Amino acid sequence: MILKRRLWAAYRGFRSPERLVSLAAVKRMKQADEERQAWQQEAPRWERIATIACDALQEAGVTGGQMLEIGGRLNPRQAEFPAFEYHALDLEDAPDAGVQVAVGDITNCPHIPDESYDFIFSLDVFEHIDKPWLAAQEIQRLLKPGGVTMHSTLFSWRYHPCPIDYWRYSAEGLKSLFDGLECLHADFDFSERRRDLRGRDGNLIDCDAIGGWRENVRVNYAGRKPLR
Numbered sequence: 140m141i142l143k144r145r146l147w148a149a150y151r152g153f154r155s156p157e158r159l160v161s162l163a164a165v166k167r168m169k170q171a172d173e174e175r176q177a178w179q180q181e182a183p184r185w186e187r188i189a190t191i192a193c194d195a196l197q198e199a200g201v202t203g204g205q206m207l208e209i210g211g212r213l214n215p216r217q218a219e220f221p222a223f224e225y226h227a228l229d230l231e232d233a234p235d236a237g238v239q240v241a242v243g244d245i246t247n248c249p250h251i252p253d254e255s256y257d258f259i260f261s262l263d264v265f266e267h268i269d270k271p272w273l274a275a276q277e278i279q280r281l282l283k284p285g286g287v288t289m290h291s292t293l294f295s296w297r298y299h300p301c302p303i304d305y306w307r308y309s310a311e312g313l314k315s316l317f318d319g320l321e322c323l324h325a326d327f328d329f330s331e332r333r334r335d336l337r338g339r340d341g342n343l344i345d346c347d348a349i350g351g352w353r354e355n356v357r358v359n360y361a362g363r364k365p366l367r
């Protein structure tokens with residue numbers, strides 16, 4: 140009787156799901172491992188974003204002028220666009236930013252005249268704007284006719300308040316926000332989908348076998364204001 144129970148327990152252990160690894164699962168794990176490493180073969184993030192911005196500027200024939208970076212108090216990009224006179228607008232001041240930051244809210248900036256800028260740019264800002272539809276209206280008002288705007292934000296990434304985390308976007312969502320512009324680019328960027336950022340910037344959430352927090356997808360939009 141005891142022997143029969145022991146044999147039965149051994150059989151159950153042998154069949155347990157934790158023990159069984161099917162060929163399909165092995166294949167998936169191998170694929171996950173390859174995906175986890177794949178982002179290292181891609182061009183660095185800033186290079187990918189700068190390429191989209193520069194292509195859009197070139198396509199629109201914008202070679203210089205006034206540039207506004209929204210959310211420019213952290214990592215301002217003035218050096219990346221040397222042909223432009225750079226201005227930064229942010230909710231918060233940053234005396235050590237290395238650029239002069241005008242404190243203001245892009246959803247409501249009536250003090251900035253219409254058609255002030257040739258190029259309006261933001262990186263990792265739109266997910267932090269409480270009312271992005273108002274920001275898009277203001278950006279369209281602030282652009283000169285023929286001017287270009289580019290925004291790089293997130294389709295999927297973990298919650299990261301700075302100062303508050305409100306939204307995620309699809310490429311179509313960004314196009315819809317900027318419906319008064321001619322779209323030059325609206326697409327997802329999957330390059331860093333499985334990037335493993337454990338331990339960076341105080342990220343304490345454990346990765347899973349696939350890397351990242353399952354999904355890390357960027358989305359980029361560039362548009363041109365029609366000429367009158």
Ligand SMILES: C[S@@+](CC[C@H](N)C(=O)[O-])C[C@H]1O[C@@H](n2cnc3c(N)ncnc32)[C@H](O)[C@@H]1O
Binds near residue numbers: 228244246262268
């Ligand atoms: C995650 S940080 C990104 C900063 C920088 N572009 C970078 O790549 O590191 C988001 C910035 O957007 C600013 N921000 C959020 N909402 C804003 C708004 N409505 N108007 C202007 N700036 C805003 C925040 O204060 C913050 O500095």
